[in-house]
Amino acid sequence: MRKLIEGIVDFRNRILPNCRDTFAELAKGQNPDVLFITCSDSRVAPNWFASTNPGELFVIRNVGNLVPPASSVPSVNESDVSALAAVEFSVLKLNVAHIVVCGHSECGAMKALAFPTDLETTPHLKSWLHYGEPSLDKINRGISLDKKLSRENQLSQINVLQQIEHLKSYPFIQEQLDQSKIEIHGWWFDIAKADVHSFNKKTNRFELIE
Ligand SMILES: [Zn+2]
Secondary structure (H helix, E strand, C coil): CHHHHHHHHHHHHHHHHHHHHHHHHHCCCCCCCEEEEEECCCCCCHHHHCCCCCCCEEEEEECCCCCCCHHHCCCCCHHHHHHHHHHHHHHHHCCCCEEEEEEECCCHHHHHHHCCCCCCCCHHHHHHHHHHHHHHHHHHCCCCCCCCCCHHHHHHHHHHHHHHHHHHCCHHHHHHHHCCCCEEEEEEEECCCCEEEEEECCCCEEEECC
């Protein structure tokens, strides 16, 4: 916590004097180009690895970068509608042009899914991970984009594509896609190398963005 407070003081002293105008302008409204859906994992820092500034990314972060599919509505757990509200707001009100679903290596959520351990003490986590089960089904059926990866990393790559399917299950998203108003991208962040990969439909693989 001390590091956080010192960071704020350092920001005020060192950085803020040079960007007061930027924030005064941002206060008038936001116009982000991208809805970025990623994991809550502390090691995944999209503003940092994609060199973006305040106002450029509208971000949804949750455990496992999951999106409840349309088929789960209206029975969707009430606490889970937050992700859907943010998708609706950014797509229909802020008119983002791109949605990025970004998974990552060594994801604790994928590990919990791939190697089901005792989740009895974390009932909400157990319930939330339900939205990743279709990804696990695929892995269990031998579907993989790169069999050289560990089981949880294979799962996290498949899960990116699965969550994109969940997004596409909403008629308002499908409509935006049909009218070419949005594009959806699958990304995967390799923590050890700090490499970002993008899914290429033609090769059916995640490929390094360089
Ligand atoms: Zn994660």
